[in-house]
Amino acid sequence: xxxxxxxxxxxxxxxxxxxxxxxxxxxxxxxxxxxxxxxxxxxxxxxxxxxxxxxxxxxxxxxxxxxxxxxxxxxxxxxxxxxxxxxxxxxxxxxxxxxxxxxxxxxxxxxxxxxxxxxxxxxxxxxxxxxxxxxxxxxxxxxxxxxxxxxxxxxxxxxxxxxxxxxxxxxxxxxxxxxxxxxxxxxxxxxxxxxxxxxxxxxxxxxxxxxxxxxxxxxxxxxxxxxxxxxxxxxxxxxxxxxxxxxxxxxxxxxxxxxxxxxxxxxxxxxxxxxxxxxxxxxxxxxxxxxxxxxxxxxxxxxxxxxxxxxxxxxxxxxxxxxxxxxxxxxxxxxxxxxxxxxxxxxxxxxxxx
Amino acid sequence: xxxxxxxxxxxxxxxxxxxxxxxxxxxxxxxxxxxxxxxxxxxxxxxxxxxxxxxxxxxxxxxxxxxxxxxxxxxxxxxxxxxxxxxxxxxxxxxxxxxxxxxxxxxxxxxxxxxxxxxxxxxxxxxxxxxxxxxxxxxxxxxxxxxxxxxxxxxxxxxxxxxxxxxxxxxxxxxxxxxxxxxxxxxxxxxxxxxxxxxxxxxxxxxxxxxxxxxxxxxxxxxxxxxxxxxxxxxxxxxxxxxxxxxxxxxxxxxxxxxxxxxxxxxxxxxxxxxxxxxxxxxxxxxxxxxxxxxxxxxxxxxxxxxxxxxxxxxxxxxxxxxxxxxxxxxxxxxxxxxxxxxxxxxxxxxxxxxxxxxxxxxxxxxxxxxxxxxxxxxxxxxxxxxxxxxxxxx
Amino acid sequence: xxxxxxxxxxxxxxxxxxxxxxxxxxxxxxxxxxxxxxxxxxxxxxxxxxxxxxxxxxxxxxxxxxxxxxxxxxxxxxxxxxxx
Numbered sequence: 001x002x003x004x005x006x007x008x009x010x011x012x013x014x015x016x017x018x019x020x021x022x023x024x025x026x027x028x029x030x031x032x033x034x035x036x037x038x039x040x041x042x043x044x045x046x047x048x049x050x051x052x053x054x055x056x057x058x059x060x061x062x063x064x065x066x067x068x069x070x071x072x073x074x075x076x077x078x079x080x081x082x083x084x085x086x087x088x089x090x091x092x093x094x095x096x097x098x099x100x101x102x103x104x105x106x107x108x109x110x111x112x113x114x115x116x117x118x119x120x121x122x123x124x125x126x127x128x129x130x131x132x133x134x135x136x137x138x139x140x141x142x143x144x145x146x147x148x149x150x151x152x153x154x155x156x157x158x159x160x161x162x163x164x165x166x167x168x169x170x171x172x173x174x175x176x177x178x179x180x181x182x183x184x185x186x187x188x189x190x191x192x193x194x195x196x197x198x199x200x201x202x203x204x205x206x207x208x209x210x211x212x213x214x215x216x217x218x219x220x221x222x223x224x225x226x227x228x229x230x231x232x233x234x235x236x237x238x239x240x241x242x243x244x245x246x247x248x249x250x251x252x253x254x255x256x257x258x259x260x261x262x263x264x265x266x267x268x269x270x271x272x273x274x275x276x277x278x279x280x281x282x283x284x285x286x287x288x289x290x291x292x293x294x295x296x297x298x299x300x301x302x303x304x305x306x307x308x309x310x311x312x313x314x315x316x317x318x319x320x321x322x323x324x325x326x327x328x329x330x331x332x333x334x335x336x337x338x339x340x341x342x343x344x345x346x347x348x349x350x351x352x353x354x
Numbered sequence: 355x356x357x358x359x360x361x362x363x364x365x366x367x368x369x370x371x372x373x374x375x376x377x378x379x380x381x382x383x384x385x386x387x388x389x390x391x392x393x394x395x396x397x398x399x400x401x402x403x404x405x406x407x408x409x410x411x412x413x414x415x416x417x418x419x420x421x422x423x424x425x426x427x428x429x430x431x432x433x434x435x436x437x438x439x440x441x442x443x444x445x446x447x448x449x450x451x452x453x454x455x456x457x458x459x460x461x462x463x464x465x466x467x468x469x470x471x472x473x474x475x476x477x478x479x480x481x482x483x484x485x486x487x488x489x490x491x492x493x494x495x496x497x498x499x500x501x502x503x504x505x506x507x508x509x510x511x512x513x514x515x516x517x518x519x520x521x522x523x524x525x526x527x528x529x530x531x532x533x534x535x536x537x538x539x540x541x542x543x544x545x546x547x548x549x550x551x552x553x554x555x556x557x558x559x560x561x562x563x564x565x566x567x568x569x570x571x572x573x574x575x576x577x578x579x580x581x582x583x584x585x586x587x588x589x590x591x592x593x594x595x596x597x598x599x600x601x602x603x604x605x606x607x608x609x610x611x612x613x614x615x616x617x618x619x620x621x622x623x624x625x626x627x628x629x630x631x632x633x634x635x636x637x638x639x640x641x642x643x644x645x646x647x648x649x650x651x652x653x654x655x656x657x658x659x660x661x662x663x664x665x666x667x668x669x670x671x672x673x674x675x676x677x678x679x680x681x682x683x684x685x686x687x688x689x690x691x692x693x694x695x696x697x698x699x700x701x702x703x704x705x706x707x708x709x710x711x712x713x714x715x716x717x718x719x720x721x722x723x724x725x726x727x728x729x730x731x732x733x734x735x736x737x738x739x740x741x742x743x744x745x746x747x748x749x
Numbered sequence: 750x751x752x753x754x755x756x757x758x759x760x761x762x763x764x765x766x767x768x769x770x771x772x773x774x775x776x777x778x779x780x781x782x783x784x785x786x787x788x789x790x791x792x793x794x795x796x797x798x799x800x801x802x803x804x805x806x807x808x809x810x811x812x813x814x815x816x817x818x819x820x821x822x823x824x825x826x827x828x829x830x831x832x833x
Contacts, residue, residue, distance in 0.1 A: 111547035116507035121738025138487040181479040
């Protein structure tokens with residue numbers, strides 16, 4: 001069953017709202033925290049809804065609206081989101097006040113907004129969508145879970161349009177908590193060639209990437225998703241390689257059919273070990289580029305990767321900032337995304353032209 | 355067809371299915387004085403706590419120094435019972451998944467340490483266990499479930515959505531069997547959150563009563579084991595019920611309140627009936643969401659009246675027994691609904707005395723035995739307009 | 750009373766994060782809910798906390814709030830009446 005990407009919207013550390021500008025950019029920021037470049041949200045959300053929205057909710061609703069605009073749709077048959085962290089700004093705001101006020105004089109807004117399905121609910125309110133509405137929160141597999149659901153939904157309901165998104169925020173309290181837990185890379189250890197990292201920690205990022213998926217191709221179609229597979233608990237590089245080749249075989253592809261690999265190295269030497277070894281063994285003849293120096297590491301970074309793959313296929317070129325890893329071959333028909341989060345959740349996504 | 359082959363539950367009315375059934379039969383509520391949750395409100399409110407401390411839960415699970423938080427331990431215990439009840443000896447014999455649901459996740463632990471963190475005093479890393487999905491990874495790993503693990507968080511409809519997803523994963527031939535349900539522990543964050551919404555009843559709640567004042571918060575976990583027809587036949591398995599229908603829809607009316615006519619609820623029930631290929635008059639019993647809030651009970655009654663019209667089946671809310679366990683509520687009530695079908699009993703809607711003025715509907719208020727329940731509907735509605743309904747049918 | 754009304758307008762704007770609204774935009778007699786400022790039930794709960802935080806007045810049942818919060822003027826009148 002073919003799944004078409006008919007609209008995309010991405011807010012990230014890169015200027016992904018203006019995709020053409022992003023493709024021309026050559027700079028990589030070597031920072032342990034990569035915050036998003038944000039649009040003027042007034043263009044996407046009415047003022048009376050906007051006033052309550054915290055960071056992630058604004059990012060999500062705006063990215064969703066952009067993808068709907070691209071797909072030329074006012075409504076959809078399902079809204080499915082994935083977020084590993086949820087609405088952390090609202091969560092910490094309520095928690096902080098709870099502690100400081102000793103459980104008194106608390107206000108409801110930040111509590112209500114802290115529920116993980118707030119973004120999906122706000123989108124439904126905004127476009128008056130009474131249909132299927134799910135939110136997945138399985139850490140590094142949150143976006144993939146949303147995609148698995150979307151693919152099943154399209155199998156069950158032909159002629160549907162689904163809005164699927166992956167989003168997470170990187171607010172200061174979260175950065176501080178991760179730093180305290182020893183997960184954030186020291187500034188002096190951040191290097192552009194993420195696959196060569198020998199140090200511990202990752203650079204935290206954030207973003208919201210939304211897609212309108214359908215089994216109908218039309219004039220707004222950018223690319224198609226040929227396959228998706230997820231794993232928890234990979235046993236080693238051999239295990240990953242076997243699973244990858246099995247995955248490709250299952251969608252009638254071999255390694256040689258791939259034009260580009262987008263690899264989800266986080267920059268943490270230990271977590272990247274299996275991925276690096278597997279890439280070395282399998283993709284010695286294939287161009288590999290690394291997407292997390294662009295967007296940072298977060299639970300739903302693979303959603304950024306999907307946006308990137310879709311944009312590369314649509315434009316038939318690789319962003320200048322990634323050109324180092326790309327041999328400038330003409331064909332950009334089939335892209336494989338291989339992602340991992342904290343060496344726990346792994347996923348493969350194959351995106352191709354159509 | 356998707357079969358229920360195992361059930362597991364822990365809540366304020368019992369640490370397993372057997373104790374839960376006894377409490378339901380004997381009209382024994384789990385709602386009462388707050389003993390475990392350390393909140394300044396504890397003397398002014400009631401809640402539905404699982405009557406074990408964190409240490410006692412760990413002992414029940416046969417673990418030592420696991421560092422699992424309350425949500426994770428509740429999940430583990432209920433999953434353990436469900437797997438045993440389903441007679442599963444080898445997890446890897448079939449493609450097996452774990453689909454869980456939570457809204458609290460590790461907040462029950464994080465909130466105790468956040469003050470020290472803010473004051474730069476904390477040494478403990480609690481962020482890694484904070485996420486709502488963390489418990490699912492831990493519990494799945496504990497039982498060796500690896501083929502597919504995910505967590506759904508859609509507030510009070512979460513576990514119903516987990517159950518629904520499990521059925522679809524089987525129907526789409528991605529999995530052969532799946533453990534589905536949810537877990538939420540009581541914590542200060544949610545207790546105070548609901549208090550700011552002014553929808554807590556300081557006393558024992560009265561679902562569907564005209565004088566109802568709000569809900570009582572609860573905690574717990576419950577899981578079902580769903581298996582495909584192929585596996586059930588191949589292993590000649592005993593089945594408890596059929597999950598014959600499911601539906602999810604969005605009210606899209608307000609962030610927290612339900613629409614007066616229960617549009618989202620109506621749509622969810624309708625979808626569940628369509629999947630089950632049943633007309634409304636075939637439903638014999640409804641386990642309502644029935645939280646006891648002014649808004650939900652009116653909205654849900656309106657939706658049910660519109661769907662069932664003159665064929666309104668017997669219905670009850672069991673939240674006056676269990677309290678509202680948020681993300682776990684739907685799976686707790688799924689287990690109760692299956693017990694109803696199995697034992698031909700309708701458990702009463704406690705505390706309902708005065709009929710609501712805006713509806714002709716009135717629930718079952720005393721234990722009903724020898725009731726033939728061929729098809730039962732279970733409703734769960736959450737913030738963000740998320741409305742879900744499940745239909746369980748007799749074997 | 751006039752002074753209280755002006756203070757209340759600023760407090761409402763702050764509490765409800767009405768970033769685009771200035772105190773002079775709010776008509777003291779216009780409805781706060783539905784039409785007028787278009788506030789909803791979540792805002793009502795926020796205003797209940799505002800009353801307690803700034804004026805020490807506790808509303809136990811949100812249903813009682815409807816008349817008090819009809820407009821900035823009725824709110825000011827309620828506060829003034831409670832102070833006596």
